[in-house]
Amino acid sequence: MGKRHNMRSSSGLVEIIGLTEKFTFNPKEGIDNPVMVITDDADSVSTPSTRLCVLKREEGESYGFNLRVERGLQGHIIRNVVVGGVARFSGLEDGDRLLEVNNCYVDDVPHPEVSRKIKLSGHQLCLLVLNGEEYERVVSQGQDLRGLARAHKGEGCKPPRFCHITRDPASGLGISFLPVEGEKGHFSVSLVTGGAAEKAGVCKGDRLVWMNGATVCDLTHTALNRMMKKCGNHITILVIDSESEKSHMRQRRPILPTMAVPHNLPYRARKLLLVSGPEGYGFLLRLERAPSGRMSHVLREMDKDSPAERAGMQDGELLLEINAESVEALTHEEVVDRVRQSGQQVSLTTITSQGLEFYTKLGLSPLLFCEDDGVEEEKESSVAASEAEQSSQNEMEGLCKPRLCSLLKGPLGFGFNLGCVLHSPGTFISKVVFGGSGQSAGLIEGDVVIEVNGQNVEEKYLEDVMILMKDGGHFLSLLVMEKTSYNKMKQTDSPANDVTEQEEEDFEISSL
Incomplete structure (x- = not known):
């Protein structure tokens, strides 16, 4: 656990980075002590041109930057560029705005999708960025950002x-x-x-x-x-094609599978949308070991005419994602929790075992080329149209309830920063590290921390909360809640830990 560093601001907030292993600089951890890396680039000269940054990392190494969306600022913002890290070496700078990921324009793409594209890039990543000040000027003048990106690439450059x-x-x-x-x-x-x-x-x-x-x-x-x-x-x-290859060579832009259009692939991951019925989703989730020794979350025994069967789920498919969150590093119990926390609707990304083997041999993520199957209208005629309209409302309601988040300490520690109001009890999530355990577990900046490892901490001060977290070792369970909803709940004196109790689950198999 790192030392405490109090940073007083005009708002009276204190932010503590106490959830990485140490406060010493380590470029491979992908994040540095923010007190050490805060710099003032006001005197730097911004350039009107876009910059292409090619990042190459080794196995187990971080790219060494965070991607953020910040209140009051437009665009996807590059932050916490690690000194001596891969991102800094490629030319990324704090405050840069991201325009393209692997030749794909992303300025108008939702932040979670942009993060996902970066995660799927493997060991090489190609980013087109614009200096932050220049980005703000271009936007204020109404210039076309997409046109800027296209001009950098050159006309007629086709994807591989x-x-x-x-x-x-x-x-x-x-x-x-x-x-x-x-x-x-x-x-x-x-x-x-x-x-x-x-x-x-x-x-x-x-x-x-x-x-x-x-x-x-x-x-x-x-x-x-x-x-x-x-x-x-x-x-x-x-x-x-040869002309596009020349264009890539002139710009020193790598040609990567992540940039490509797929043709004739024998296997593709699929996205299935399930709407829960009276008996649940109607399938079993098992944790099984493949002949290779790899453990996988396997979908089994779809009930006849169940939501799972109507969505096209097939027995033996492997689960890759829940609501666009990878399940690779999750335990069986954590996967079950994610499904149950989804409410009445869940999105699952699946692939066959043969498909996983195909992409593994190629050294690519099976999520790279994914079909979006959606829900067939004929098969879902019994589902009321109002349910589709309420899907976004259901998602918001899920965020407005207490959420149980399970974290396993990784290379980025638990992957979040903890803050508090000066001289007051209570803590909140002040920052979630890109690619860390906190992000995978579903933590959101601003969440109020209600419980730590089952113990209520609403009236505890920051230092005591951090001690509880440290006592949990490499595992951490947090009960959190969106700030506005938490404040409304406290005004009505509703119990903070009113979460639906979970039945005991066997680690190997669960009915959903």
Whole structure:
């Protein structure tokens, strides 16, 4: 637990960073002591041009920045750029506004979706940003931000294509690669007209970027041919047209699978929307071990004509996300809690076990190319139209009730900052670290902390609350509530811990 640092402000608020391991600088933790990194860039000279920042990180290493939406400021804001970290090395600066993630314009995209795009990027990330002061000037003058981003990229630059080719019994894969003269590590595509590769979305004259999870820029033509011989009946490649490749090379912009349009992929993750019925959602959730030894949350035994069956859920599918939150690091009990806390409606992202194996072998997230199945209108004719209108209201009602958040300490500690009103009991979540356990558990900035590890802390001071958190070791359970709703509840003297009691659950299987 770090030392306490009191920072007095005109509002009388105290903010404590006490939930990372130490207050010493460590670039791999992705966050630094904010007292040490606060800088004044008022004298720096802002440039009118956008900047392309390419971030490459090692396994287990953080990108070293936070992405925030702040009251009174527009755009997705880069904050807490770690000195000596990956983001700082790439040229990111505190206050930059994010315009594109991997060639995708995001200024008008909801913040959770932007965060998700960054998380799915793997070990390499391409960000287009604009200096904060310049961004504010451009917006105030009514200039087109999307046009700025397009101008940086250049007209006519097309996205790469991610193509899966299945061998044809007669003509084979229908593709071969020729070295580009004078350009080491560059290969052009030669196609069999009407062959398997052409049907899979590959075009004549395309340039090969990536094959079966490996970039080809360092390969000789002989090594590439050896890879082709070992690929068997299937091959997955990343290609781009030659003019767009030149544009990327001029800007030193990498060509990544995360930028690509998918073609002919054998497996895709699916999003299922379930609306709870009188008997719940009608499926079992099991924690099962695959032959590889990997533990997965598996969907089983859909009840006949249940919400799960009507949504298209299939027995044996693997659960990847609940309401766009990854379940990879969650326990069985935490996954069950997330479903139950969703109220009457839940969104699940699933994939088959074969699909997961496919993306794992390629070194990509199975969430990268996801179908949005939604709900088929014919199958949901019995659901009242008013339920769809009330879905956003249900979400808001969920936030207005006490929420139980379970956190496991990770590389970023518990991943949030705790604050209080000076000389007053009670604490609140003052900041949630991007990519940390707090964000995964559903903590929101401004949440009032009601209980810590089952003990009420509404009348406890900050120092006592932090001691309770430290006593819990690597696990932390918080009962929190949205601030406005909490204040209304206190005015009506409603009990703060009035949460629906959960039945005892077996760790291996739960009915939902």
